[in-house]
Amino acid sequence: MSLHDDAVLVLNNYRNGAHGTDRPDDAQEELRSAYLNHLALHPDGMWKACGAGHLTASALVVDPERGKVLLTLHRKLRMWLQMGGHCEPGDATLAAAALREATEESGIAGLVLLAGGPVVLDRHPIPAPCHWHLDVQYAALAPSGVAERISEESLDLRWFAYDEVAGVADSSVVRLMERTRAALDAGR
Numbered sequence: 689m690s691l692h693d694d695a696v697l698v699l700n701n702y703r704n705g706a707h708g709t710d711r712p713d714d715a716q717e718e719l720r721s722a723y724l725n726h727l728a729l730h731p732d733g734m735w736k737a738c739g740a741g742h743l744t745a746s747a748l749v750v751d752p753e754r755g756k757v758l759l760t761l762h763r764k765l766r767m768w769l770q771m772g773g774h775c776e777p778g779d780a781t782l783a784a785a786a787l788r789e790a791t792e793e794s795g796i797a798g799l800v801l802l803a804g805g806p807v808v809l810d811r812h813p814i815p816a817p818c819h820w821h822l823d824v825q826y827a828a829l830a831p832s833g834v835a836e837r838i839s840e841e842s843l844d845l846r847w848f849a850y851d852e853v854a855g856v857a858d859s860s861v862v863r864l865m866e867r868t869r870a871a872l873d874a875g876r
């Protein structure tokens with residue numbers, strides 16, 4: 689199965705609703721549909737070279753025991769974000785791409801993705817020549833007692849308590865953290 693095929697499968701199985709509830713989330717359903725349409729129109733829609741936009745994979749690194757998340761101060765964007773980025777030809781699945789990115793950018797070995805697939809979808813504009821990142825966002829659980837290591841893509845890495853995230857990150861990161869916490873609370 690190609691990465692493109694895996695992405696279609698993941699998106700077809702993506703649960704439209706707030707984790708831990710049965711309430712549908714119309715915005716997430718619209719994004720899921722837009723992502724699937726994008727992939728149907730663009731066989732190269734997984735790759736950075738796709739000028740109409742491309743799927744990316746990211747993961748919020750979480751330490752539920754301490755009630756903290758690890759964010760990176762992105763070198764180019766100068767914003768506190770979850771770990772993530774572009775898919776690469778060696779990535780067999782979106783989940784594998786998210787886990788690879790989280791491991792590379794955090795320096796933490798032994799991360800494990802939260803079961804159940806992506807936590808949330810987020811589409812955001814980026815500078816030309818490409819115009820959109822269609823981000824498929826997962827959550828990654830950090831092993832106890834690990835130490836992070838800054839990568840070349842980061843200016844800084846820092847653990848933030850759940851209630852500190854809204855003060856340093858934008859609404860997309862806050863939404864990802866809230867959905868991750870709901871998934872953790874639901875025992876996913």
